[in-house]
Amino acid sequence: MDVTTVVIGAGHAGLAASHFLRERSIDHVVLERGEVANSWRRERWDSLRLLTPNWQSRLPGHRYEGADPDGYMTMGEVVDFVERFATVTAAPVRTSTTVTSVSYSGDRYDVLTSTGAFRARTVVIASGACNRPVVPAFSDAVPAAIEQFTPFDYRGPEKLPDGGVLVVGASATGVQLAAELQRSGRPVTLSVGEHTRLPRTYRGRDILWWMSTSGVWDQRYDEIDDLTRARRLPSPQLAGTADRSTLDLNTLTALGVQLVGRWAAIRDGKALFSGGLRNVFALADLKQQRLLDTFDALGVSDLPPPERFAPTTVPTASRLQLDLRSGEIRSIVWATGYRPEYDWLDVPVLDAKGRLDHDGGVLASPGLYALGLPVLRRRKSTFIHGIEDDARDVVDHLAAHLAHRP
Amino acid sequence: MTTVENGVNVQALLEARTALQGAPEAAQFTWRATSKWDHGVHSTTRVQQFFGLGAEQSHKAESVFDADHPAVFAAEDNGITPIEYLLVGLAGCLTAGVASVAQNRGIQLRSVDAVVEGKHDIRGILGADPDVRNGFNDIKVTFSIDADASKEEIEALVAQSQKRSAVFDALTNPTDVTVEVA
Ligand SMILES: Cc1cc2nc3c(=O)[nH]c(=O)nc-3n(C[C@H](O)[C@H](O)[C@H](O)COP(=O)(O)OP(=O)(O)OC[C@H]3O[C@@H](n4cnc5c(N)ncnc54)[C@H](O)[C@@H]3O)c2cc1C
Numbered sequence: 001m002d003v004t005t006v007v008i009g010a011g012h013a014g015l016a017a018s019h020f021l022r023e024r025s026i027d028h029v030v031l032e033r034g035e036v037a038n039s040w041r042r043e044r045w046d047s048l049r050l051l052t053p054n055w056q057s058r059l060p061g062h063r064y065e066g067a068d069p070d071g072y073m074t075m076g077e078v079v080d081f082v083e084r085f086a087t088v089t090a091a092p093v094r095t096s097t098t099v100t101s102v103s104y105s106g107d108r109y110d111v112l113t114s115t116g117a118f119r120a121r122t123v124v125i126a127s128g129a130c131n132r133p134v135v136p137a138f139s140d141a142v143p144a145a146i147e148q149f150t151p152f153d154y155r156g157p158e159k160l161p162d163g164g165v166l167v168v169g170a171s172a173t174g175v176q177l178a179a180e181l182q183r184s185g186r187p188v189t190l191s192v193g194e195h196t197r198l199p200r201t202y203r204g205r206d207i208l209w210w211m212s213t214s215g216v217w218d219q220r221y222d223e224i225d226d227l228t229r230a231r232r233l234p235s236p237q238l239a240g241t242a243d244r245s246t247l248d249l250n251t252l253t254a255l256g257v258q259l260v261g262r263w264a265a266i267r268d269g270k271a272l273f274s275g276g277l278r279n280v281f282a283l284a285d286l287k288q289q290r291l292l293d294t295f296d297a298l299g300v301s302d303l304p305p306p307e308r309f310a311p312t313t314v315p316t317a318s319r320l321q322l323d324l325r326s327g328e329i330r331s332i333v334w335a336t337g338y339r340p341e342y343d344w345l346d347v348p349v350l351d352a353k354g355r356l357d358h359d360g361g362v363l364a365s366p367g368l369y370a371l372g373l374p375v376l377r378r379r380k381s382t383f384i385h386g387i388e389d390d391a392r393d394v395v396d397h398l399a400a401h402l403a404h405r406p
Numbered sequence: 407m408t409t410v411e412n413g414v415n416v417q418a419l420l421e422a423r424t425a426l427q428g429a430p431e432a433a434q435f436t437w438r439a440t441s442k443w444d445h446g447v448h449s450t451t452r453v454q455q456f457f458g459l460g461a462e463q464s465h466k467a468e469s470v471f472d473a474d475h476p477a478v479f480a481a482e483d484n485g486i487t488p489i490e491y492l493l494v495g496l497a498g499c500l501t502a503g504v505a506s507v508a509q510n511r512g513i514q515l516r517s518v519d520a521v522v523e524g525k526h527d528i529r530g531i532l533g534a535d536p537d538v539r540n541g542f543n544d545i546k547v548t549f550s551i552d553a554d555a556s557k558e559e560i561e562a563l564v565a566q567s568q569k570r571s572a573v574f575d576a577l578t579n580p581t582d583v584t585v586e587v588a
Contacts, residue, residue: 194569264579275544275578279568286562 003029004402006111006120008102010036010093012059012082013372014126016387018091019060020395026402030091031113033098037082039128044075046156047180049240051172052383053206059085060388070206072240099127103346104365107405121405122367122398125345125356129373129382130338136168139334141266143324147331151177154333157184163330164188166271166322168263170195172235174335175247179239181333182255189322189329190252191273193262196236197284197312200246202292203303207238210295217380218389221360224375231374234337249281249312260319271322281312340373361394367401369394410554414509432459441473448474448484489542493522495573500547503567513559516552523547545577 005021007014010032021028035041050057055069057078062085064073073081086093094115101112102123111118133150142148147161151173154160157180167178170192182188198207211217224230239247249259261274288309296306322329342350347365351357360377361370371394372382380386426433435458441451454468472485479487486494497520508515524545530538551560568574 261578267580272580276568276574279565279574282561282565283569286558286565289558290562 001116002119003027004120005029005122005124005398006031006109006118007124007126008099008111009126009128009372010086010091010095011039011126011128011372012037012085012384013128013387013391014124015082015086015089015091015093016060016391017124017126017371017395018093019085019089020391021398022089022091024395024399026395026399028092029118030093031097031099031111031118032093032095033114035095036086036091036093037079039130040075040078040082043130043152045151045154045177046075048176049074050078050384051236051238051240052208052385053240056208056212056383056385057081058385058388060089060391062088070244071242099344101344101346104368109347109367121402122369124394124398125368125370126372127340127342129340131341132339133334134337134339135334136263136336138266139332141269142332143269145327146324146329149331149333151333151335151338157181157186160186160333161330162186164328165331165333166191166329167333167335169193169335169337170234170237170249171335171337172238174333175237175249175252176239177333177335178252178257179247179255182252182257186330187256187258188252189258189260189319190249191260191263191271192249192277192280193274194234194280195249195284196234197248197288198236198238198246198291199248199288199307199309200238200241200244202295203300203305203307205303206244207236213300214295214298216291216294217378217383217386219379221375221377221381224379227375230379233374250310253313253315258319259315260322266324269323269325271324273318273320273322275318275320277318278314281314285309285311361390362397366405367398369398410509410512410514412505412509412513412515414506416506416509419506420510434458444484445482446474447479447481448472489524489526492542492573492577493524493545496545496547496571496577497522499571499573500549500564500567503571504549504551504563507563507566507570508553508555511559511563513563514554516554517550518552519550521548542577 004026005028007017007028007030010030014030018028018030032038049072051072054064054066054071054073057064057073098114099111100114103110109120109123111120111123133152135150139148154177163186165181165186166189167174167181168191170190174190178188178190200207202210221227237248253259259277261277263271264274265272347368349357349363349365349368356363356370356373358370363370370376371387371391374382377390377393378386381390435456437456439451439453441449443449451471451473452468454465456463473488474484475481475487476483501518501520504518505515522545524542526542527538529535530540549564553560
């Protein structure tokens with residue numbers, strides 16, 4: 001079938017692209033291997049809520065209209081929210097349609113799927129930035145008696161064996177799962193590398209209100225000094241909970257979680273952790289303070305005075321080794337990040353590390369675009385509220401491309 | 407940014423970073439030291455040649471290091487103990503890092519002093535207690551820095567220098583070490 005544009009993926013990014021394509025009357029289809037909002041349905045754990053507040057959940061022409069603007073959506077609510085957007089915009093989604101190959105033949109993209117083929121002049125890759133969990137290669141050396149989980153097969157604590165859990169990674173996913181598992185009665189050891197510490201609220205406002213008000217979210221990719229670093233930044237230690245409480249490492253220590261350094265290797269059945277814990281604490285504490293200082297410098301009036309937070313407490317005796325055969329650890333949860341998957345992409349646009357090589361979502365192959373990647377065009381690019389500006393810009397570029405090549 | 411002069415050619419380092427991003431082969435360095443046993447626990451180690459940027463390289467001059475043990479170990483004390491060389495390496499690396507980061511951030515340094523202390527329970531190496539490790543139990547570095555910067559900026563310098571330090575990484579993270587007989 002011939003179509004002007006194929007959009008791959010019916011998450012909020014693909015649907016936002018569809019919205020702007022429709023606005024410009026560009027005929028298109030949105031191909032989705034599962035259902036609309038598939039990642040939120042199948043790839044998240046049960047207790048997860050958004051870490052962005054309800055008032056911030058907005059898509060082009062579509063916003064949260066419930067009674068609790070300061071609350072955080074459950075997964076069911078996110079699915080409803082995205083699904084309603086698809087309905088309202090009448091997005092031409094083809095569900096249960098897996099893209100198996102995209103290739104370029106001079107002026108057309110051949111898109112092969114599990115249900116048929118498309119020929120398109122332009123393609124928008126909105127297949128998600130988090131298709132697979134990243135797990136370090138040394139996980140192969142974990143003794144077989146220990147059960148291993150990723151955030152994709154973790155649903156809740158009850159599926160894990162009783163006994164100690166080693167949670168690896170202290171970004172949003174890791175700190176949330178560590179807290180939940182510790183509260184379930186399983187003693188948690190959390191391996192902490194570089195991380196982003198943030199308080200849930202600051203001077204009475206949600207920290208994400210400050211991020212918006214200060215303009216940090218809107219910072220453009222071509223204004224950022226170290227873009228590579230910005231694109232690899234760990235997600236912030238935040239959780240969306242009813243009491244709007246902070247979930248930093250001090251909270252976890254108070255819950256009884258044992259902190260160890262970055263997991264560097266397994267040798268002779270022993271996990272070896274970095275002794276650099278103090279430094280990653282210092283880096284995160286300093287960075288948090290600098291960010292709060294920039295918020296204070298905004299001079300917002302009528303708010304409580306600036307707050308200062310205690311430095312991250314260094315454990316009195318941080319362990320450098322843990323014997324994985326001793327029975328102390330019964331399961332491991334790898335919260336070591338996510339990566340996109342492009343095994344279906346047969347256009348040479350990946351860099352040496354298998355990432356899309358793009359300039360603000362524009363790929364080197366003419367007519368090929370991407371959305372929904374970290375700091376694609378702005379700091380907010382991967383967030384729900386961040387897609388509107390990016391999708392508009394990318395579709396503008398796509399429309400100009402079509403106009404130049406009738 | 408005001409011009410500061412800490413004597414670090416940051417421009418050259420930044421250019422090298424850009425150039426090496428596209429040429430990972432050239433970034434592969436091999437540092438070398440050759441040692442010779444003298445007598446007792448005294449040995450002499452020489453350092454001059456290394457490999458990098460795809461070719462053999464050489465320091466301006468050869469450096470010679472004596473390693474021995476002190477009199478309290480019933481040795482002749484012809485030089486510092488090998489584990490003290492780790493402190494030398496850590497101090498040199500972190501200090502270089504502080505200077506480079508300061509230069510890059512436009513911070514003028516006036517003095518940078520560090521005290522490096524490694525706590526060592528020697529029952530480990532003596533085999534007196536199998537539960538005591540051979541190496542340092544912990545290392546403490548205390549910097550005293552006089553610079554045109556706030557306390558927070560100075561703390562950030564020190565934190566960043568650890569983040570990019572080869573020796574800090576080598577000491578805090580396990581490294582694969584192969585020792586063979588030729
Ligand atoms: C654990 C977690 C928590 C998050 N929390 C928040 C939050 O609180 N607030 C916030 O704003 N953002 C959050 N995000 C970030 C972001 O909003 C989500 O990752 C979101 O799912 C990204 O939307 P997307 O449309 O870019 O990708 P996805 O939602 O992943 O959509 C991509 C779609 O493409 C489909 N697809 C993939 N490959 C193919 C193929 N070959 N053929 C056909 N279809 C394909 C997938 O099935 C999927 O439906 C979170 C992310 C994660 C992982």
